[in-house]
Amino acid sequence: MDRRGFLASLIGCSALSIYMLNKANAAIYQNITELNEKFIRENAPDGVYWDALHKHFIFQDDLIMMNNGTVGPMPEPVFNTLVKYFKVQATNPFDCYNYFPKKREEVREKLAKFINAAPDEVVINRNTTEGMNLIASGLDLKEGDEVLISSHEHPAGIHPWKMREKRYGIKVTEVSLGVPPKSVDEIIKSFKNAITPRTKVISISHTVYITGLIAPIKELSDLAHENGIFLLADSAHGIGMLNIDVKTLGIDALASSPYKWLGAPTGCGLLYVRKDVQDIIWPSIASSGWDTHEDASRFETLGQRADPLIFSLGEALDFQNIIGKDRIERRIKTLAGYLKKELQSIPKVRLHTSLNTYLSGGLTAFSISGVDPERIVSFLREKYNIVIRTIGRESDNTQGVRVSTNVYVSFKHIDMLLEGVNHLARRGT
Numbered sequence: 107m108d109r110r111g112f113l114a115s116l117i118g119c120s121a122l123s124i125y126m127l128n129k130a131n132a133a134i135y136q137n138i139t140e141l142n143e144k145f146i147r148e149n150a151p152d153g154v155y156w157d158a159l160h161k162h163f164i165f166q167d168d169l170i171m172m173n174n175g176t177v178g179p180m181p182e183p184v185f186n187t188l189v190k191y192f193k194v195q196a197t198n199p200f201d202c203y204n205y206f207p208k209k210r211e212e213v214r215e216k217l218a219k220f221i222n223a224a225p226d227e228v229v230i231n232r233n234t235t236e237g238m239n240l241i242a243s244g245l246d247l248k249e250g251d252e253v254l255i256s257s258h259e260h261p262a263g264i265h266p267w268k269m270r271e272k273r274y275g276i277k278v279t280e281v282s283l284g285v286p287p288k289s290v291d292e293i294i295k296s297f298k299n300a301i302t303p304r305t306k307v308i309s310i311s312h313t314v315y316i317t318g319l320i321a322p323i324k325e326l327s328d329l330a331h332e333n334g335i336f337l338l339a340d341s342a343h344g345i346g347m348l349n350i351d352v353k354t355l356g357i358d359a360l361a362s363s364p365y366k367w368l369g370a371p372t373g374c375g376l377l378y379v380r381k382d383v384q385d386i387i388w389p390s391i392a393s394s395g396w397d398t399h400e401d402a403s404r405f406e407t408l409g410q411r412a413d414p415l416i417f418s419l420g421e422a423l424d425f426q427n428i429i430g431k432d433r434i435e436r437r438i439k440t441l442a443g444y445l446k447k448e449l450q451s452i453p454k455v456r457l458h459t460s461l462n463t464y465l466s467g468g469l470t471a472f473s474i475s476g477v478d479p480e481r482i483v484s485f486l487r488e489k490y491n492i493v494i495r496t497i498g499r500e501s502d503n504t505q506g507v508r509v510s511t512n513v514y515v516s517f518k519h520i521d522m523l524l525e526g527v528n529h530l531a532r533r534g535t
């Protein structure tokens with residue numbers, strides 16, 4: 107049976123065989139292991155290695171997915187795992203409380219290791235929005251206390267604080283970010299100048315959705331901690347795109363959505379809460395354990411969970427681990443670097459993303475003077491089957507489009523996109 111036939115049978119067949127799903131996953135990992143042996147790490151910036159990897163994603167009709175906002179795709183083993191464990195619920199629900207809880211802890215350990223945290227610092231929740239809200243509502247802040255956010259926060263990084271401002275009288279102050287910022291210093295100086303004796307929190311996007319900036323979180327953590335300030339990072343796009351090490355970043359808390367870049371299914375999120383600050387945060391949902399658990403599980407008394415989603419998150423971690431986090435980050439940045447270099451040489455194109463590889467990752471935002479961003483999106487979809495998205499706003503001249511370059515994107519795909527951009531820049535439509 108070919109791959110498509112196999113998948114069709116998976117979806118259509120009522121008697122899904124767990125044996126077959128396990129076998130399919132084992133074959134995929136065997137294939138990647140062989141590729142790893144054949145192509146040593148530095149080798150193959152494009153070509154066989156990444157082409158072979160692309161085959162383990164199951165895109166419909168050769169869709170070229172260059173938007174990892176909202177959700178990204180699951181690679182095949184993750185989808186297989188999802189089906190496998192939902193089948194357990196359908197056929198033997200007893201197992202959902204028999205061995206699932208233990209297996210959930212195995213995923214937590216894997217996830218913690220992946221970001222260099224301890225398992226008792228890791229909350230598995232639903233998404234970044236939930237993580238940002240938990241911290242914003244859980245910190246003890248008084249009327250008049252101040253929170254600094256950047257001018258480019260996602261609504262999930264604005265509204266939890268705005269609600270608290272309206273309800274309890276804290277003050278939320280926006281710090282302006284350049285498009286793109288010129289340097290780490292420029293960003294640090296802006297935040298330093300905004301700090302007052304009442305500043306208690308800096309809450310900032312690690313991965314800025316509007317401009318693709320990767321904020322210098324380590325330097326901001328240093329600044330925050332020198333001033334006794336709590337540092338919360340919204341890294342919605344971070345896990346799976348960047349080789350995140352929470353200890354090096356030095357943050358107090360970080361929220362992420364593993365279904366954007368990592369390949370997990372929607373419905374499971376990550377919240378890291380540093381051990382030393384767990385005592386100063388109140389849970390916002392309480393069931394037994396909220397007041398007795400002495401670790402981050404206090405923030406996870408969420409009732410019954412969709413464990414197959416969590417196990418599939420574990421599978422997504424396995425899939426990334428076998429390729430290598432450093433290799434993935436390098437590939438993503440190499441693709442983005444090429445895209446930005448070529449975009450720069452097209453007249454009328456303005457890049458909103460930094461060329462500096464410390465201040466950027468896999469998100470590239472740009473505009474074409476005189477061309478409606480909606481037109482760029484529709485033209486690329488109609489002509490090349492490429493998916494990108496509009497982004498930004500008129501008020502600070504960030505209106506444009508955003509492109510993601512995840513590992514299943516090739517230089518060939520980027521060349522197709524560039525051909526389209528060139529056409530629109532010359533012809534205007």
Ligand SMILES: Cc1ncc(COP(=O)(O)O)c(C=O)c1O
Nearest residue numbers: 176233234235260262315342363
């Ligand atoms: C920077 C940033 N923060 C938060 C979110 C919200 O993510 P979620 O809907 O997964 O909670 C997004 C969504 O794309 C985002 O880009």
